[in-house]
Amino acid sequence: MEHINTHIFLLDAVVFLAAALLGLLIFRRLGLGSVLGFLSAGVLIGPWGLDFMSSPGVVLGFSEIGVVLLLFIIGLEVQPKRLWESRRQLVGLGTSQWLLSGLLIFALAYVLGVPTAPAALLGLTLALSSTAFALQMLAERNELSKPHGRQGFSVLLFQDLAVIPLLVLIALLGQESAGLSWKPLAGIGLIILLAMSTRHVLRPLLKFVARSKSPEGFSGAALLLVFAVAVAMDAAELSMALGAFVAGILLADSEYRHELEAAIEPFKGLLMGLFFVAVGASIELGLLAAQPLLVMFLVVALISIKAGVLYVLGRFNQLNHAGALTMALVLCQGGEFAFLLLAEMSSQAVIPVAQSQLLVLVVSLSMAATPLLLWLFDRFIAPRLNKPESRSYDTFEHHRPQVIIAGFGRFGQIVGRILGIRGIRYIALDSDPTQVELVKSFGNEVYYGDVSRLELLRAAGADEAKLLILALEDVQISMQLAKMVRASFPHLKIFARARNREHASCLMKLGCEMVTREMYASSLEVAKATLSEVGLTESAAANTVRLFRQHDEDLLQASIEHIDDLNKRIEMARQSQRELAELFASDEEART
Numbered sequence: 001m002e003h004i005n006t007h008i009f010l011l012d013a014v015v016f017l018a019a020a021l022l023g024l025l026i027f028r029r030l031g032l033g034s035v036l037g038f039l040s041a042g043v044l045i046g047p048w049g050l051d052f053m054s055s056p057g058v059v060l061g062f063s064e065i066g067v068v069l070l071l072f073i074i075g076l077e078v079q080p081k082r083l084w085e086s087r088r089q090l091v092g093l094g095t096s097q098w099l100l101s102g103l104l105i106f107a108l109a110y111v112l113g114v115p116t117a118p119a120a121l122l123g124l125t126l127a128l129s130s131t132a133f134a135l136q137m138l139a140e141r142n143e144l145s146k147p148h149g150r151q152g153f154s155v156l157l158f159q160d161l162a163v164i165p166l167l168v169l170i171a172l173l174g175q176e177s178a179g180l181s182w183k184p185l186a187g188i189g190l191i192i193l194l195a196m197s198t199r200h201v202l203r204p205l206l207k208f209v210a211r212s213k214s215p216e217g218f219s220g221a222a223l224l225l226v227f228a229v230a231v232a233m234d235a236a237e238l239s240m241a242l243g244a245f246v247a248g249i250l251l252a253d254s255e256y257r258h259e260l261e262a263a264i265e266p267f268k269g270l271l272m273g274l275f276f277v278a279v280g281a282s283i284e285l286g287l288l289a290a291q292p293l294l295v296m297f298l299v300v301a302l303i304s305i306k307a308g309v310l311y312v313l314g315r316f317n318q319l320n321h322a323g324a325l326t327m328a329l330v331l332c333q334g335g336e337f338a339f340l341l342l343a344e345m346s347s348q349a350v351i352p353v354a355q356s357q358l359l360v361l362v363v364s365l366s367m368a369a370t371p372l373l374l375w376l377f378d379r380f381i382a383p384r385l386n387k388p389e390s391r392s393y394d395t396f397e398h399h400r401p402q403v404i405i406a407g408f409g410r411f412g413q414i415v416g417r418i419l420g421i422r423g424i425r426y427i428a429l430d431s432d433p434t435q436v437e438l439v440k441s442f443g444n445e446v447y448y449g450d451v452s453r454l455e456l457l458r459a460a461g462a463d464e465a466k467l468l469i470l471a472l473e474d475v476q477i478s479m480q481l482a483k484m485v486r487a488s489f490p491h492l493k494i495f496a497r498a499r500n501r502e503h504a505s506c507l508m509k510l511g512c513e514m515v516t517r518e519m520y521a522s523s524l525e526v527a528k529a530t531l532s533e534v535g536l537t538e539s540a541a542a543n544t545v546r547l548f549r550q551h552d553e554d555l556l557q558a559s560i561e562h563i564d565d566l567n568k569r570i571e572m573a574r575q576s577q578r579e580l581a582e583l584f585a586s587d588e589e590a591r592t
Contacts (some may be wrong), residue, residue, distance in 0.1 A: 002049070005310045012232050014044055015052045015436070016274065016350070017279060019041035019042070019044060019045045019052075019072070019277060020038055020041055020270075020273045020274060020277045022041060023037035023038050023040050023041030023042075023044075023112045023277070024037050024038065024041075024273065025037075027040065029548075030567045033338070034132045034273070035130065035276055035367060035372065036133075036367060036368055036469075037362055037426055038273045038276030038277045038280060038370070038486060039277075039279065039280035039283070039477055040069075040278065040280060041277050041280060041284070042278060042280020042281040042282070043276040043280045043283055044280075044281060045277075045282070046121050046277060046280060046281030046282065046283070048279070048283070048284070048285040048286065053117070055205055057169075058226045066239050068226065068230050068243075068244045069223075069226065071243065071244040071245040071248065072226045072244040072247060072248040073248065073261065074250040074259055074560070075244065075245040075246065075247065075251075075252065075254050076248040076249075076251060076260060081316060086277075087322070089150070089154035089317075090154050090157060090158050093151060093154055093155055093157050093158075093313060093317060094154055094159065094162075095156025096313055097127070097155050097158075097309055097313055098124065098128075098158065098159060098162055098309060099127075100313075101123075101126075101127035101305060101306050101310075102120075102123040102124040102126075102127040102325060103123060104230065105122065105123035105302070105304045105305055106119050106120050106122070106123030106124075106125050107123075108301055109122050109123060109180075110304070110488045111137075114355075117173055117350075118173075118345070118350050121166070121169060121173065121341075121345065121350065122168060122345075122359070123349070124162070124166055125337075125338050125341045125342065125345075125465075126334055126338060126359070126363070127159075127306065128159045128162065128163070128303060128334070128335040128337050128338055128341075129155070129156060129159060129215065129306070129331040129332070129333060129334070129335045130334070130335040130336050130367060131156045131159070131160060131335065131336070131337075131551075132152040133333060133367055133370065134152060134156055134330050134331050134333075135156065137151070137330050137370070137371070137374065138152060138153075138330060143326065146323065147318075147323055147434055148314060148324065148326050148327040148356075149214065149321035149327075150247060151314065151317060151319065151327060151475065152330055152331055155310075155327075155331060159335065159337070159517060160529060160546055161254050163217065163245070163337050163340075163341070164245065164571070166341055167341070167344065170344045170345055170348055170350055171339065171344075171348065172236075173348070173350050174390070181331060182470050183410075184189070191246050192464040193334055194246060194247065194250060194570060195246075195250055201255075202225065202250070203251075203252065203254055205221070205225075206221060206225075206251075206254070207220075209221040210259070210287020210371075213301055215243065215263070218259060218260075219263040222263050224292055225247060226244050226247055227585045229243040229246070230243040230244050231243075231246045231369065233246075238437045247326070253453065259576060260557045266480075275335070275336070276338075279336075279339045279364070280364070282360065282365050283357075284357040284358070284360075284361055285361070286568065287357060287358055287361050288361060288365075291358075292405045293571050294358075294399065295358070295361060295365070296356075297363045298359075299362050299366050299369065302332075302333075302363075302366050302583055303332045303336060303366055303369060303373070305331065306328075306331065306332045306333075307328040307329060308328070309330040310324070310327055310328035310332065310438075311325060311328040314328065320385075321358065321385050322382060322385040322532075324376075325381070325383075325385070326377070327379065328431065329370065329373050329374050329377055329386065330370070332366070332370065333363070333366040333367045333369070333370045334362065334363030334364075334366045334367065336362045336585070338360075339360060339363065341354065342356045342360055342363075344358055352590075360536050370375070372414070396573055399463050400425065400464055400569055401425045401426050401459060402424055402425050402426065402463050402465060402466050402467065402471060403419060403424060403425070403426040403427075403465060403466065403468075404426065404427050404428075404460055404461065404465050404467070404468050404469070404471050404492075405426055405428040405429065405468075405469040405471060406429055406435070406437065406451040406468060406469065406471060406472055406481060407426070407429070407451065407470070407471035407472040407473065407478075407497075408428040408430040408439055408444070408446045408471070409435065409471065409473060410427070411471040411497045411518075412430075412469060412471035413430060413439060413444065414446075415426050415469050415471065416444060416446075420444075420445075426445075426447040427445075427447060427460045427461060427465075428444065428445060428447065429446070429447055429449050429456070429460060430447075430448065430449075430451075431448070431450050433448050447460070451472070451481060452477055452484070452530075454481060454484060457485070457489070457529055462485070462488075462489045462492060465492060466487075466492070466493065467492065467493045468485055468492050468493070468494050468495070469494060469495050469497075470482060470495065470496035470497060470507075471496075471497045472513070473499070475499050475503050477531060478497075478503075478507070479503075479510065482496060482511070482512055483510055485490065486510060488510045491515075494507075494511070494512040494513060494514075495512070495513065495514040495516070496512040496514070496515050496516070496520065497515075497516055497518045498515050498518065498519055499517075500517065500518075501517065501556065503517075504517050504556060505560050506554060507562045508556070508557070508560050524545050524548075526580065527543075527545055527548075528541045528542060528545045530565050531544060531545070
């Protein structure tokens, strides 16, 4: 074994971690995502950049350990129950995307001269998208709960599972030149044995360690389990990552799942970062300089094929144009698992090393292109697509409602249900056709329409109604609607939902008669229960919360005229805090 100079290794580790942190901070600030930041940091310190790494082989080996732990964590998150609940989209949409994209990429690879079997594996490998990349972008855009976000998540979840058969196929194909070996079959047998022993061996062992009540001991046992399985899989000439993934998924439903996640979770982001930095350092930018036309052609072809397939499947699964395009662009890049699978293919001599390096570059550039494509979509295309659906707005039955509810999400539905059971006439409006159809299926009376349109409110009966419940999630639209209603229907009282304190101040300034902040009442209830639990009497806890609420609402009312002066509002908040502390200090009942 090659001797490693400790000083050099530690120096590499410092450079590695510093680059990862720098890339993360800069690219997060630019809104381009952490994965691209890690890749860029790797390029910066790699041989095509500043060439700071003196022992890149050691760093790459260390990053492979990170991949093993990452696969174990992903396995823990893939619970059988969760798979079953999303089986329709997981199997239907996920399989269709993987196979159709894989088939088209295979055809392109075959035309370019890649042999049949390797071309098929490359097609299925490049059909995978980046789970970390896509989920982060969907989360940053607040679109995980939207229809295209849910469908995109199902595709990503299926792709994570698809890595397993790909790893097995690569191992089997890598044995062809020397004849099929019994070792991959032994690896499959090991997986079966591991599955059978989970309940009667692994869980009792974890229970035994857990009784020691030592977090370090439990973390050590978790790492021992992961690496023992990984080493056994490696001895069977299958991927260590595959063994770690199998171990994770087998323990996903165990009572120790959350403890295992808690033991490794602090390292999850770091391990992913180290892997991406190592990949970035291994990118052969010389290939881009040597063959720019080929590289760019492959990048454009990969993005176009995957985006086209995803868009068609999205439309087939009843997404609108904007949703289908968004899903297509978020998932059109190559995935992080492609780095792992391409490395496996080159190490197993399934494809040449030069070909693997070329495709790693293509996948990395496809990732880099994704944020730019989304920015262009949001800037130039989305405004044209995010217009009212071709479906016409609903017409209203003229039953002269007493109340109009604008927005029928979580907040508006509760209000509507209570009004309904008391026989109070109301009309609920929502501009999301999918939401309208969903809540209608539960027997709610709701109409599809753009609540910001004056003529729609008039058609809904705003001239005769007594009250408008402003329950919209969008802060800007809710304030625009409040301003319009106050000008056009001055008799109509407005009870509004506010996202935060600043939103509440703006709504009160616009003349809303009642403004309720999200989670405010429930937070006070939890605070009261907490005070009781830590020793205060129920009356003292209730009195404390009552005084706090009264003081806080007085402060909110007083701060309305200073809504545009942040410094003044900070000064008022600090003064209020001091006054409240003095009030409780002098209130014997509050201190009981």
